[in-house]
Amino acid sequence: MPLALLALAIGAFGIGATEFVIMGLLPEVAGTFGVSIPTAGYLATGYALGVVVGAPVLAVAGARIPRKRMLTALMGLFIAGNALSAVAPVFAVMLAGRIIASLAHGAFFGIGAIVAASLVAPHRRAGAIALMFTGLTVANVVGVPLGTWLGQQVSWRATFAVIAGIGVIALAGVAALVPHGDRSPDTDAAATARSGGLRGELAAFRNAQVLLAMAMTVLGFGGVFAAVTYLAPMMTDAAGYAPGAVTWLLVLFGLGMLIGNLAGGRYADRALMPMLYVSLGGLAVLLALFTVAAHHKAGAAILLPLIGGFGFATVAPLQKRVLDHAAQAPTLASAVNIGAFNLGNALAAWLGGVALGAGLGPTSPNAVGAVMALAALALAVAATVLERRDKPARPERDARREGAAEPEGAAVGPGVSPEPPSTVRSGG
The missing domain is CATH 1.20.1250.20 (MFS general substrate transporter like domains)
Structure with missing residues (x-):
C-alpha cells in the first residue's frame, strides 16, 4: 500500500x-x-x-x-x-x-x-x-x-x-x-x-453514465441513511433496547461499514457492475427485512451490520464508475458525487420523517430505504443496457477515424513514418 x-x-x-x-x-x-x-x-x-x-x-x-x-x-x-x-x-x-x-x-x-x-x-x-x-x-x-x-x-x-x-x-x-x-x-x-478547464469539467455532466452513477449514489446510499437516521427511536421503541445500547449498535453498524467498504473496493476491481448489482440488491432485501426484524433485539443486532456492509460496499464502485466515465475531466464530477452521498442522506432523512409523520410506525423508514435501494438497482441495470447499446457504435467510429488519418499519414512523404493510429485517435 x-x-x-x-x-x-x-x-x-x-x-x-x-x-x-x-x-x-x-x-x-x-x-x-x-x-x-x-x-x-x-x-x-x-x-x-x-x-x-x-x-x-x-x-x-x-x-x-x-x-x-x-x-x-x-x-x-x-x-x-x-x-x-x-x-x-x-x-x-x-x-x-x-x-x-x-x-x-x-x-x-x-x-x-x-x-x-x-x-x-x-x-x-x-x-x-x-x-x-x-x-x-x-x-x-x-x-x-x-x-x-x-x-x-x-x-x-x-x-x-x-x-x-x-x-x-x-x-x-x-x-x-x-x-x-x-x-x-x-x-x-x-x-x-x-x-479544457472549467468547460471540460462541466462537459462530463453531458455523459449519461456519469449522471446515472450519481443518481445511484443518491438513492443507494440514501437508502442506508433512511434507516440509520432514525435508529435510536427505532431501537428503543420497536426493538426494546435501552438508550445506552444504541452506541454499541452503532459500533456494530460501523464494523459492517468497514468490512463492506473494503470488500466493495476489492471486488469492484474484478467486476464493478456485478458488485453493484449484489450490493444494491442485497441492501434492498435487508432493509425490507429490517422493517420486521427491527421489532426484535436479536434480529436488529444481526441485520444492522449487514445493512452497513452492503450499503458501504457501493461507495468505491460508484466513485470509480464516475471517475471512469469522466476520465478526461474528473475533478468536478468526483467532488459532486461526494456531495451526492450527502444529498442522499438528506433526502432519505426527509422521506423517513414523512413516513414516521404519517403514522406508519417506527420501522417505516426502513421500507423507504428499501424502495430507494431498489430504485438504485434499476438505474444500475439501465446503465448497463445503455452501455451495451453504445458499444457496437464505437468500433465503427474508431475505424472511421483511422481511415481519415491514413491520407494524412501517406502525405507525410517518403522515408517518414506516419503517426501510429493510437496517437492519431488520442488527438481526435
Missing part, C-alpha cells in the same frame, strides 16, 4: 469524525450555549449543506491548482473550522466553524479519490479508493464513540481540538507523502489542460 494512501485515510478519518461526532454531543453543546436541542441540530444540518455546496464550488475553484496543493489547502480549511468550533464563544461562531470545516469535505474526498486511483495500477483503483474511505468507516467505529466519550467526560471543546490535531497530522502526511503529479504519464497540469 502506498504510504500516500495512509495520509489520505487519516484525513478521511478526521473528516468522518467531525461529521458524525456532533450527533452524540448535541446535549452538551446545547447546554453550553443555552439553546434547544433542535436548534443545536443546525450544527449537523449546516455541515451537510456545506458539503453539498462546497464540493462543486471548491472543485471548480481549484480546477487549475495541482491536486496535492489543493488537498493541503483543503485540510488547512478543515483544521481552521474545527479549531474555531473548539473555541467558539457563541453558538453562531460554532455554526460558522462547522460550515467552514464542511466546505473541505466533498472536495477532499473527490480529489483524494482521483489521487488514490492514480497511485496504483488500473486494476487496483477501486481498492485504493476503498482504502482511503476506510478512514471514514474507522471514524464511525472508533473515532465517534471516543470523541463522544471525551466530550461527555472532559469537554466537547476538547473533542473538536483533538479533531483539529488529527487534521494537522493529515496535512503533514499529505505534504510529505502525496506525489506532486499522477503516476500516469500526465501531470496535474497536463490533465487540466487536456480537460
Whole structure:
C-alpha cells in the first residue's frame, strides 16, 4: 500500500469524525450555549449543506491548482473550522466553524479519490479508493464513540481540538507523502489542460453514465441513511433496547461499514457492475427485512451490520464508475458525487420523517430505504443496457477515424513514418 494512501485515510478519518461526532454531543453543546436541542441540530444540518455546496464550488475553484496543493489547502480549511468550533464563544461562531470545516469535505474526498486511483495500477483503483474511505468507516467505529466519550467526560471543546490535531497530522502526511503529479504519464497540469478547464469539467455532466452513477449514489446510499437516521427511536421503541445500547449498535453498524467498504473496493476491481448489482440488491432485501426484524433485539443486532456492509460496499464502485466515465475531466464530477452521498442522506432523512409523520410506525423508514435501494438497482441495470447499446457504435467510429488519418499519414512523404493510429485517435 502506498504510504500516500495512509495520509489520505487519516484525513478521511478526521473528516468522518467531525461529521458524525456532533450527533452524540448535541446535549452538551446545547447546554453550553443555552439553546434547544433542535436548534443545536443546525450544527449537523449546516455541515451537510456545506458539503453539498462546497464540493462543486471548491472543485471548480481549484480546477487549475495541482491536486496535492489543493488537498493541503483543503485540510488547512478543515483544521481552521474545527479549531474555531473548539473555541467558539457563541453558538453562531460554532455554526460558522462547522460550515467552514464542511466546505473541505466533498472536495477532499473527490480529489483524494482521483489521487488514490492514480497511485496504483488500473486494476487496483477501486481498492485504493476503498482504502482511503476506510478512514471514514474507522471514524464511525472508533473515532465517534471516543470523541463522544471525551466530550461527555472532559469537554466537547476538547473533542473538536483533538479533531483539529488529527487534521494537522493529515496535512503533514499529505505534504510529505502525496506525489506532486499522477503516476500516469500526465501531470496535474497536463490533465487540466487536456480537460479544457472549467468547460471540460462541466462537459462530463453531458455523459449519461456519469449522471446515472450519481443518481445511484443518491438513492443507494440514501437508502442506508433512511434507516440509520432514525435508529435510536427505532431501537428503543420497536426493538426494546435501552438508550445506552444504541452506541454499541452503532459500533456494530460501523464494523459492517468497514468490512463492506473494503470488500466493495476489492471486488469492484474484478467486476464493478456485478458488485453493484449484489450490493444494491442485497441492501434492498435487508432493509425490507429490517422493517420486521427491527421489532426484535436479536434480529436488529444481526441485520444492522449487514445493512452497513452492503450499503458501504457501493461507495468505491460508484466513485470509480464516475471517475471512469469522466476520465478526461474528473475533478468536478468526483467532488459532486461526494456531495451526492450527502444529498442522499438528506433526502432519505426527509422521506423517513414523512413516513414516521404519517403514522406508519417506527420501522417505516426502513421500507423507504428499501424502495430507494431498489430504485438504485434499476438505474444500475439501465446503465448497463445503455452501455451495451453504445458499444457496437464505437468500433465503427474508431475505424472511421483511422481511415481519415491514413491520407494524412501517406502525405507525410517518403522515408517518414506516419503517426501510429493510437496517437492519431488520442488527438481526435
